[in-house]
Amino acid sequence: MEIPNNAKFKSIEEELILKRLTENIQISSKKENSFNSIEGDLQPHTAPRWKCFFYDKIRAFCKLLYSFASRSQLLKALVKRIVVKLIGWYITPIVQKQSVVNTDIVQTFDEIKQSRSSYEAELLDRLSKHEQKLLERLGEYENNQRNANTAILKLESDMDRLRNLGLDIFSNNNDEGVKYFSQNGEDCIVNTLLSSLAIPPEKVRYLDLGANHAKHLSNSYFFYLRGARGVLVEPNPALIQELKFYRYGDIVLNRCVSEHSGELIDFYIFDNGDGLSTDINRAEECLEKNNTLKMSNSIKIETISIMEIFEGYFETAPTILSIDIKGSELTILSSIDFSKYRPMIIIVEMIPYNTTIAMEPRKNLDIVKLLEANNYCEMAFTGINSIFMDKMCWRHG
Numbered sequence: 001m002e003i004p005n006n007a008k009f010k011s012i013e014e015e016l017i018l019k020r021l022t023e024n025i026q027i028s029s030k031k032e033n034s035f036n037s038i039e040g041d042l043q044p045h046t047a048p049r050w051k052c053f054f055y056d057k058i059r060a061f062c063k064l065l066y067s068f069a070s071r072s073q074l075l076k077a078l079v080k081r082i083v084v085k086l087i088g089w090y091i092t093p094i095v096q097k098q099s100v101v102n103t104d105i106v107q108t109f110d111e112i113k114q115s116r117s118s119y120e121a122e123l124l125d126r127l128s129k130h131e132q133k134l135l136e137r138l139g140e141y142e143n144n145q146r147n148a149n150t151a152i153l154k155l156e157s158d159m160d161r162l163r164n165l166g167l168d169i170f171s172n173n174n175d176e177g178v179k180y181f182s183q184n185g186e187d188c189i190v191n192t193l194l195s196s197l198a199i200p201p202e203k204v205r206y207l208d209l210g211a212n213h214a215k216h217l218s219n220s221y222f223f224y225l226r227g228a229r230g231v232l233v234e235p236n237p238a239l240i241q242e243l244k245f246y247r248y249g250d251i252v253l254n255r256c257v258s259e260h261s262g263e264l265i266d267f268y269i270f271d272n273g274d275g276l277s278t279d280i281n282r283a284e285e286c287l288e289k290n291n292t293l294k295m296s297n298s299i300k301i302e303t304i305s306i307m308e309i310f311e312g313y314f315e316t317a318p319t320i321l322s323i324d325i326k327g328s329e330l331t332i333l334s335s336i337d338f339s340k341y342r343p344m345i346i347i348v349e350m351i352p353y354n355t356t357i358a359m360e361p362r363k364n365l366d367i368v369k370l371l372e373a374n375n376y377c378e379m380a381f382t383g384i385n386s387i388f389m390d391k392m393c394w395r396h397g
Contacts, residue, residue, distance in 0.1 A: 180222055181215055184382035186347050187222040190320060193345060193379065193389060199319070202227030206320040207309060207343070209233050209257050209332065214246035219322040219347050219385075224250065230320075231313045233257055235267050235301045251313060257325055258303035259335050267301040270294065306332055310341045317341040323348045324385075330367050338374040346376065346388040 180188045194204065201223050208220045211232035215221045220230060229249050234240060235256040243252045256267060310317065321343035323329050329348050350363040363386065368378060376388040 181218045182222070183217045184384055186219050186322075186382055186385050186387060189380050189382070189387055190219075190345055190347065191222065193387075194319070197393070200227075204228035204230075204319045205314065206230035206322065207233070207306075207314070207318040208322045209306070210235075210322075210324040210326070211243060211252075212236075212239060212324070214243050219324075220320065221247075223320070228319075230318060231309060233304070233309065236269060237299070238269070253304065253309075254301075255304040256301040257306055257309075257328070257332055259305060259331060261303055261305045261308045263303040264300045265303055266298050268295055269297045269299065306336055307341075314341075317343050319344045321346045325349075327352070330364060330370065333367060333370055342374075342390050342392075344390050344393045346371065347385050348388070349384060350381065350386045351384055 180191075182188070191201075194201070204223050206220045206223060206228060207230055208218070211218065211220070211234045220228070220232070224230075224247060231251045231253065232243055232247060233253045233255055234243060235254065237254055240252060240254045243250075256265060258265065323332060323346070325332065326349075329350075333346075333348070348367060350367060363381065368386070371378070371388045375391050377391050377394070378386050379389045380387045
């Protein structure tokens with residue numbers, strides 16, 4: 001069976017399916033064989049029941065037509081046309097469904113392509129914006145670096161002018177010879193002891209309890225100028241800014257040293273800016289001895305134990321321990337576990353507060369006994385402070 005040349009199809013799918021169905025239909029002079037061939041190709045295995053009914057009618061009609069097909073060529077051609085029409089009527093819904101599926105597939109692929117193109121464009125746009133932000137930040141950093149370099153050059157120029165005027169504020173020694181800062185030469189004595197043990201200043205680590213001023217009467221500033229570093233503990237908040245400015249290489253703690261950490265205690269400040277006591281009775285005793293002083297304020301200060309300072313800020317015991325905390329020295333020394341932390345040198349205030357140096361000062365002998373019991377030797381007494389040294393370090397030296 002052949003498809004007429006002038007046959008028109010609604011889609012490519014319809015044409016292809018029709019060709020496949022008609023390839024095996026052979027009309028011969030044997031009516032039964034021809035009919036069986038068509039019948040085999042047209043069997044509607046999956047057709048609905050109403051189509052099966054019409055199919056049976058069509059099959060009977062086709063059988064009747066084929067019984068007369070051999071008598072007339074014209075009738076044979078008519079039968080071919082009818083069969084083609086019937087086949088087309090049967091496969092048209094299938095072709096239409098396939099066309100819809102193909103259309104959906106094409107649309108889906110188009111949407112995927114569009115989505116991919118849109119996503120790629122969005123991603124490129126975001127990357128471009130991020131790159132632009134990074135370039136802007138890089139420009140800001142470079143600008144800040146240029147400003148910093150300019151500021152450094154200006155500062156160096158200002159320092160040169162100060163030196164030309166004889167005002168070298170960063171000089172380690174403003175006077176001829178070596179300058180010491182302690183009240184009674186304690187830093188000079190300690191420097192002599194360290195020199196005898198061949199310990200260079202830059203290897204020194206110190207803990208200054210009751211640091212007070214950064215330079216004035218400081219037991220640690222001499223060593224700071226020569227490269228030593230350490231921890232400064234000062235309860236008076238009015239002195240913290242000064243300490244941080246001039247001793248920026250040290251760790252500065254605005255805390256009050258006590259037996260226990262984390263407590264809030266009263267700290268009494270006098271009108272000259274110094275804070276001299278954490279006990280009201282001691283504060284009043286200071287006022288009696290010095291009638292030029294007046295109590296200006298009292299504040300709450302958090303406490304910290306010396307053992308917490310050792311454990312939190314030192315890998316080993318400090319080289320120098322300086323204690324000037326107006327009456328609490330023995331309490332703090334008693335709280336040290338000398339089996340774990342043994343400062344090489346201890347500078348400790350040994351006499352009560354007074355406005356003048358006593359001719360025959362009464363030292364706190366309890367401090368002497370405590371340190372001697374822990375194998376320390378008193379190396380010097382300056383009238384206010386005693387300097388103790390670990391006997392084991394002296395022997396090893």
